Amino acid sequence: MPFMRTFRKSAGTTMALMLTLVLAACATATPYQPNVFGQKVSGGYSDKRLAEDRYRVDFAGNIFTSRDRVEGYLLYRAAELTDQNGYDWFMLVDHRTERDRRTYVDRSPRYDPWYGIGYGYWQPHWRYYRGSRWTTWHPHVGARFWTYDVDVRTVEKFEAHAEIKMGRGSAPEDGQQVFYAKQILSDLGPTIERPKS
Secondary structure: OHHHHHHHHHHHHHHHHHHHHHHHHHOOOOOOOEOOOOOOOOOEEEEEEEEOOEEEEEEEOOOOOOHHHHHHHHHHHHHHHHHHOOOOEEEEEEEEEEEEEEEEEEEOOOOOOOOOOOOOOOOOOEEEEEOOEEEEEEOOEOOOOHHHOEEEEEEEEEEEEEEEEEEOOOOOOOOOOEEEHHHHHHHHHHHOOOOOO
16 A cells, blocks of 8 residues: 555656646747747747738737737847848838737636535535624625635737838938848847747
């Protein structure tokens, strides 16, 4: 029997470790990666060529990815495309960031009204000391109690979209904001987090 207890204990520890690793992988901000369905961490960049010198670039983050990170990764991808295609600079023709915000309200699972076969809808009741006297609380009589707690969560996801026009040589000076690809790659490169293998 000592062998079985040791086996159960080590199996439980292994299972807890595996669950922790799975949860840690799920609770990660979107890294700089292509947006492909079925990845370990959701989200990433996508782009589409519109003309010889124009692209539409998108970056979608998951619920752990900040707006700043989404917009920074979009800018980095635009610079990367500009450099890969042999251009020096790009300008934003169109740019927007969308926010998807959802609020979830869940009842506390501490006491569900169903306790299995044979117990029906039985719920516990309490007797507790309050002030200078004992008080009794029952779920079907009297005021609400802590079994009716709720968990309210609000989550946000950001997606940034841009259409860029690329160019070579000196940039136009017509008031448009121009970004030099090599400068963006140099400045943002150290902050880019790539997927872990």
